[in-house]
Amino acid sequence: MLGSQREIKVNVVIPALCNGRADCQFxxxxxxxxxxxxNVGAGMPISEDIENxxxxxxxxxxxxxxxxxxxxEVNAAFCYGRGSKNxxxxxxxxxxGNDAAVFDPETLEEIPYGQNLKGVLMIKTPTVMMGYFGESxxxxxxxxVKDQEDxxxxxxxxxxxxxxNGIIQIIDRQKRGFNCLGMNVYPSVIESVLGKxxxxxxxxxxxxxxxxxxKAPVANVVLKPEYRGQEDKIAEExxxxxxxxxxxxxxxxxxxxxxxxxxxxxGKPNYTEIESQGIEEFGNNKVYTKKINSPKEILGLxx
Numbered sequence: 001m002l003g004s005q006r007e008i009k010v011n012v013v014i015p016a017l018c019n020g021r022a023d024c025q026f027x028x029x030x031x032x033x034x035x036x037x038x039n040v041g042a043g044m045p046i047s048e049d050i051e052n053x054x055x056x057x058x059x060x061x062x063x064x065x066x067x068x069x070x071x072x073e074v075n076a077a078f079c080y081g082r083g084s085k086n087x088x089x090x091x092x093x094x095x096x097g098n099d100a101a102v103f104d105p106e107t108l109e110e111i112p113y114g115q116n117l118k119g120v121l122m123i124k125t126p127t128v129m130m131g132y133f134g135e136s137x138x139x140x141x142x143x144x145v146k147d148q149e150d151x152x153x154x155x156x157x158x159x160x161x162x163x164x165n166g167i168i169q170i171i172d173r174q175k176r177g178f179n180c181l182g183m184n185v186y187p188s189v190i191e192s193v194l195g196k197x198x199x200x201x202x203x204x205x206x207x208x209x210x211x212x213x214x215k216a217p218v219a220n221v222v223l224k225p226e227y228r229g230q231e232d233k234i235a236e237e238x239x240x241x242x243x244x245x246x247x248x249x250x251x252x253x254x255x256x257x258x259x260x261x262x263x264x265x266x267g268k269p270n271y272t273e274i275e276s277q278g279i280e281e282f283g284n285n286k287v288y289t290k291k292i293n294s295p296k297e298i299l300g301l302x303x
Contacts, residue, residue: 009035010040040066066082066086067081067090069092073128074128075129078094078098079093080093089192090167091169091170092168093166099123100122100123100162101124102160104117104120105119105120113164116161116164119159119161120158120160121168122153128152143156158170171186172187172188172189176271180216180249181249187206187207190250190252194221194241197234197241198224199230200222200238203221204219204269204271204274206218206271210253217253219254219255221256222258222260223257231255231257235257239251262274
């Protein structure tokens with residue numbers, strides 16, 4: 001725990017804890033947050049990144065909040081960015097000795113540096129593992145790539161962008177993405193927009209099989225306690241926000257208001273469990289569904 005008796009200067013938290021702290025109403029200056037130099041979020045993109053950063057600045061930890069990125073296969077963190085050296089929602093630049101590149105998932109060609117176009121992340125680092133062992137050995141061919149100079153690159157299977165300064169933004173797990181109306185939908189993009197509504201505590205978007213859309217975007221939303229009972233009104237407001245900020249094919253097919261979301265033992269939303277339940281299996285949760293019979297309906301077209 002952060003306390004004034006010991007000057008803890010580095011705090012590493014999973015995103016779920018960091019998001020909960022951002023909702024705290026206590027004056028945490030009594031816990032000496034002004035002595036905190038690094039508050040590192042890791043594990044997945046942190047929702048409401050701006051709110052979290054402003055929270056720590058408001059409680060005396062100026063320029064301390066940051067996001068990092070790493071994976072088990074490279075035995076360590078790969079990149080990090082904090083405060084004014086980073087951009088909201090990004091994970092910074094690779095550490096010294098590491099390298100990153102972004103590839104077009106369709107053509108498998110490298111996206112020129114600085115174009116900030118969405119693609120698949122590939123990373124190169126001296127700490128990369130030798131490979132998977134035993135029953136998982138078949139995955140080695142899937143994630144390892146050797147270039148013309150015999151350098152070994154690994155694919156974390158994450159969708160991302162990289163700007164002209166090398167700052168990386170993880171858009172979503174490539175496997176979390178799904179197809180709707182022939183277009184790629186990345187759930188975390190929708191979740192970040194839903195999180196802008198003051199009533200939303202957390203949300204998770206999954207693709208549910210649909211006979212017309214291929215997969216329909218379904219938003220599982222947990223409201224802050226003081227807003228519960230206002231689902232009808234909030235569903236309409238969320239719909240308006242989505243229409244204003246995202247393409248037509250990302251319009252939400254159904255809003256599923258839940259008391260909480262299932263989490264894994266590692267503190268991450270259990271996407272597999274949420275998706276496997278399906279929209280018809282959410283029990284007593286309140287569901288608002290749009291009946292769509294054709295692609296034109298979701299796009300608001302006539303005829």
